[in-house]
Amino acid sequence: MAVIITSEQLAANIAVLATALSQRHPDFADVVFVGIQQGGAVLGEQLVAELQRMHPGRTIPYGQLDITFYRDDIRKNIIPPDKMNIHFGVENKTVILIDDVLFTGRTIKAALDVLFDYGRPAKVELCVLVDRKEHRQFPIQADYVGTTVVTERSDKVKLVNREFVLIPG
Amino acid sequence: MQLSTRHLLGIKNLTKEDISLILSTAEQFKEVLQRPVKKVPSLRDVTIVNLFYENSTRTRFSFELAEKRLSADTINFAASSSSAAKGETLLDTVNNILSMKVDMVVMRHSASGAPHFLSQHIPAAIVNAGDGINEHPTQALLDAFSIKEKTGGLEGRKVAIIGDIMHSRVAQSNIYLLNKMGAKVTVCGPPTLIPKYIREALGVEVSYNLRETLEWCDVANVLRIQLERQNQVLFSSLREYSIAYGINRQLLDSLNKEIVIMHPGPINRGVELDSDVADSKQSIILQQVENGVAVRMAVLYLLANRNN
Missing domain, CATH: 3.40.50.1370 (Aspartate/ornithine carbamoyltransferase)
Known part of the structure; x- marks a missing residue:
């Protein structure tokens, strides 16, 4: 197990992502943030806190999304669901999806399916902390990337105690 | 898991x-x-x-x-x-x-x-x-879900199951579930509709007095008289049953606290529950x-x- 992003680097990454988001959406009009359970929801909270610090007084809607019921491998291994909490409408909004690691793209595909059961967003953008670019199985790319890492297909990249670690497969 | x-x-x-x-x-x-x-x-x-x-x-x-x-x-x-x-x-x-x-x-x-x-x-x-x-396991699970949702939990909750316990799969499943989850259960009804050794067999309290039971409980799960499963006369008439074990507004209002009323349906209105109880704010029958x-x-x- 090796640390590939330390907690200091993670904080710096989050600040960079928050700046990029602020540049693309200067007034955050009709923008909502949704973190994917579980890692994405943890990072989403930190990212939104950073945005809130940069833009005090502004309301930044933030919710959590769980893809369990929408997984394409669901019946190979039934897993208990996590909490869904989308307390705002997504109809005609720009939704910023946040995840910790972008790997095969299957999670994002499922997250898009979930999102569309809540309404029809005007636009969806994807923000990830770690991109494992070479392992994509779907035509899905992120709009905002913290760090791109080169890994083996069988490796696992996980967020553990504010650090990203690589567990060799 | x-x-x-x-x-x-x-x-x-x-x-x-x-x-x-x-x-x-x-x-x-x-x-x-x-x-x-x-x-x-x-x-x-x-x-x-x-x-x-x-x-x-x-x-x-x-x-x-x-x-x-x-x-x-x-x-x-x-x-x-x-x-x-x-x-x-x-x-x-x-x-x-x-x-x-x-x-x-x-x-x-x-x-x-x-x-x-x-x-x-x-x-x-x-x-x-x-x-x-x-048994009727999904009914007991939805009853537990509804109790938890309404009162915040099951552990230590006092639940009365009232009516035809003898012929009720809902009662049996509820008793198993509530016992496992740490709730306290009292069954209440006429002696002819409560199995004789239920206290020993299932670990519940037994009461033949409706008012005392309602005074004790947080939640009353009221059951239907299952006439289709009774092949002998177990009480003299529905009217008499209703007088002794039917829950009406007056009785509920005379209690010193507000209890939650549940019923698995279908309700025999005027027998085990009066309409002004079944349709009241205390009732969570439709939430069930x-x-x-x-x-x-x-x-x-x-x-x-x-x-x-």
Whole structure:
């Protein structure tokens, strides 16, 4: 197990992502943030806190999304669901999806399916902390990337105690 | 985390962890039911047969809706309009249905143990939707979900089950469940409708006094008099039953606290519950029905493991 992003680097990454988001959406009009359970929801909270610090007084809607019921491998291994909490409408909004690691793209595909059961967003953008670019199985790319890492297909990249670690497969 | 069983035959053989898992999964399905699109694709490749050998409105609709909200394919069987009326045995009927590639069987039968029998002979997962006077596990689960939702938990909660305990599968499943989850249970009704050794067998308190029971409890789960299962006279008349064990507004108002009123339906209005109790703010009868869909979705979802 090796640390590939330390907690200091993670904080710096989050600040960079928050700046990029602020540049693309200067007034955050009709923008909502949704973190994917579980890692994405943890990072989403930190990212939104950073945005809130940069833009005090502004309301930044933030919710959590769980893809369990929408997984394409669901019946190979039934897993208990996590909490869904989308307390705002997504109809005609720009939704910023946040995840910790972008790997095969299957999670994002499922997250898009979930999102569309809540309404029809005007636009969806994807923000990830770690991109494992070479392992994509779907035509899905992120709009905002913290760090791109080169890994083996069988490796696992996980967020553990504010650090990203690589567990060799 | 997985269920410890591949069928839901009764609450009796579930663990406390199983029950908690079903209830917490149901919470997430309840959220699904509030969305604009009240449907998830989880069981898209599953076919479920609803095998009803006994009449049902709520339970059958509730299961069917739960299956559809999970994107499963469903077929419905009612004994009265099928070859069962021509003398086909239960096992033959089910094997014929299974040869059409059905994955799960939801079953109600007037014979206690019918789903247990089937589970020993067929490969499909079985959900008991009520068997004779034995168990009605999904009703107990939705009752528990509703109590938890309304009062915040089950541990230490005082629940009275009132009425025809003798013939009630709802009572039996509720007692198993509430005991496992640490609630306190008192059954209340006329002595002829309460099994003699229930205190020793199931670990509940027994009371023949309705007022005392209501004064004690936080939640009163009121049952229907099951005239269709009684082949002897167990009380003199419905009117007399109603006078001794019927709950009316006046009685509720005279208690020193506000209790929660539940009923699994169908209600015999004016017998066990008066309308101004059944339709009051204290009653969560319609929430029970709403929660039933979420709880049944959770059960079907958790049993639909392909590796079973």
